[in-house]
Amino acid sequence: MYLKQLELNNFRNYRNQVLEPGLFLNILTGQNAQGKTNILEAIYMACIGNSFRTSKEKEIINWESDFSYIHSLLQTEQSSLQVNIFFKQGFKKIEVNGSLKRGSPLGWPGLVLFTADDLVLVKGSPQERRRFLDLELGPFNTQYGHSLASYNRVLAQRNNLLREIRQKREEDGSLQVWDEQLCRYGSKILHIRLELLKKFSPLLRSLYRELTGGKEDFDIRYKSSLVLEGLNTEDEIYRKFQHQLYPIQAEEIDRAQSLLGPHRDDLVFFINGRNARIYGSQGQQRTIVLTLKIAQIDLWKDELDEYPILLLDDVIFELDNDRRQAIFRRIGDMLQTFLTTTKTEDIGFSKKLNYKTYMVSHGEIIGS
Numbered sequence: 001m002y003l004k005q006l007e008l009n010n011f012r013n014y015r016n017q018v019l020e021p022g023l024f025l026n027i028l029t030g031q032n033a034q035g036k037t038n039i040l041e042a043i044y045m046a047c048i049g050n051s052f053r054t055s056k057e058k059e060i061i062n063w064e065s066d067f068s069y070i071h072s073l074l075q076t077e078q079s080s081l082q083v084n085i086f087f088k089q090g091f092k093k094i095e096v097n098g099s100l101k102r103g104s105p106l107g108w109p110g111l112v113l114f115t116a117d118d119l120v121l122v123k124g125s126p127q128e129r130r131r132f133l134d135l136e137l138g139p140f141n142t143q144y145g146h147s148l149a150s151y152n153r154v155l156a157q158r159n160n161l162l163r164e165i166r167q168k169r170e171e172d173g174s175l176q177v178w179d180e181q182l183c184r185y186g187s188k189i190l191h192i193r194l195e196l197l198k199k200f201s202p203l204l205r206s207l208y209r210e211l212t213g214g215k216e217d218f219d220i221r222y223k224s225s226l227v228l229e230g231l232n233t234e235d236e237i238y239r240k241f242q243h244q245l246y247p248i249q250a251e252e253i254d255r256a257q258s259l260l261g262p263h264r265d266d267l268v269f270f271i272n273g274r275n276a277r278i279y280g281s282q283g284q285q286r287t288i289v290l291t292l293k294i295a296q297i298d299l300w301k302d303e304l305d306e307y308p309i310l311l312l313d314d315v316i317f318e319l320d321n322d323r324r325q326a327i328f329r330r331i332g333d334m335l336q337t338f339l340t341t342t343k344t345e346d347i348g349f350s351k352k353l354n355y356k357t358y359m360v361s362h363g364e365i366i367g368s
C-alpha cells in the first residue's frame with residue numbers, strides 16, 4: 001500500500017497543504033519545530049484513525065481554526081481508498097470511500113512507525129515490551145486481541161477478589177472460578193505469543209545480521225513468569241499454569257496481586273549472547289528496534305501480500321553510515337517510507353537510491 005495524495009487543512013501548523021509523495025523513500029527535512037513530525041502524524045491518523053502523539057484530538061486543530069481535516073488517497077494492490085477525517089472540537093468523523101467508519105479505517109494498521117520513543121522497547125521496563133507484544137505482534141493473530149481483552153477483564157476481577165480475601169470479606173474458595181478463567185485466557189495468550197515469536201525470531205536474526213553487515217548476532221527470548229520447559233501446546237500451558245498457581249495462592253492473597261501469567265512476562269534481547277538492555281550501545285539498541293519494525297513489514301507482506309507504509313521519525317541519522325546504508329539497501333526500493341531529519345546539507349545517499357526530498361518550513365512544504 002502507498003499514499004498517493006495527502007491534503008491537510010488546519011492540521012497542526014498546516015493551514016492548507018497538498019503532498020503527492022514518491023513511491024519509495026520520502027525525506028522531510030527542515031529545522032526543528034517546522035512541521036515534519038506533523039506530516040507523519042497526519043499519515044498515521046489516516047491509516048490508524050488516531051494520533052500517536054496525543055489522545056486529546058482537539059490539540060491537532062490549528063489554533064486559529066475550529067475545525068480540521070485530513071484527506072488521503074491510499075492505493076493498495078487491490079483498490080484505491082479515499083480516507084477522509086474531519087475534526088471539530090470533541091467530534092471526529094472518519095469516512096472510507098464515502099462510508100462512515102468507526103475505529104480502524106483500514107482493518108489492519110497499514111503502517112509501521114518508529115520514533116525515538118520506541119527506544120524504550122529495549123531500554124524500558126517489561127511493560128514496554130509487553131505493549132509491543134500486544135499492539136505490534138498481537139495483530140498478526142486474529143484471536144489475540146479478543147483473548148487479551150478477556151484476560152485483562154479476568155485479571156482485574158481476580159485482583160479485586162484477592163483484595164477482598166485479604167480483608168476477610170470473601171472465602172479463599174471463591175478464587176477457583178477465576179483461577180480457571182485466568183489459566184484459560186492466559187494459556188491462549190501465551191501460546192499465541194510463543195507461536196508468533198517462533199515465526200518472528202528467524203526473521204529478526206537474519207535481518208539484524210544483514211543490518212550489521214554480518215558483524216553481530218541477535219537473539220530474542222520469551223521470559224515467562226511460568227516455568228515452561230520445551231515446546232508446549234495450549235493445553236499443556238493451561239495445565240502448567242494451573243499447577244503452578246496453587247502453591248503461590250497464599251502469597252497472592254497476601255500481596256493482593258496475580259503473580260503469574262502473561263501480564264508478568266517479558267522479552268529479552270541478546271546481542272552476541274549478552275543482554276542488550278544492559279550491555280547494548282545506543283546504536284545497537286536502535287538497530288534492534290529497527291529490526292523489530294522492519295520484520296513487521298515482512299510479516300505483513302507475508303500475511304496480506306501488502307507492504308505497509310514505513311514512518312521513521314528522527315531515528316536514522318544517529319546510526320553510522322554502514323548501518324544506514326544497509327537499511328536503505330533493505331527498504332529502498334521495497335516500500336513507501338517517510339523519514340524526517342533536521343539534516344539539510346547533503347545527506348550522502350547513493351544516486352541509485354530512489355528518493356524524494358521535501359523541505360518543511362513554518363507549516364509549509366516549500367520545495368521538493
Ligand SMILES: Nc1ncnc2c1ncn2[C@@H]1O[C@H](COP(=O)(O)OP(=O)(O)OP(=O)(O)O)[C@@H](O)[C@H]1O
Nearest residue numbers: 012013032033034035036037038059060061062063
Ligand atoms: N494545533 C496547532 N496549531 C498550530 N501549530 C501547532 C499546533 N500543534 C503544534 N503546532 C506547532 O507545530 C510545530 C511542531 O511541529 P513538528 O512537531 O512537526 O515539528 P518538527 O519539524 O518535527 O520538529 P523537530 O525537528 O523538533 O522534531 C510547533 O511549532 C508547534 O508549535
Ligand SMILES: [Mg+2]
Nearest residue numbers: 036037314340
Ligand atoms: Mg519532529
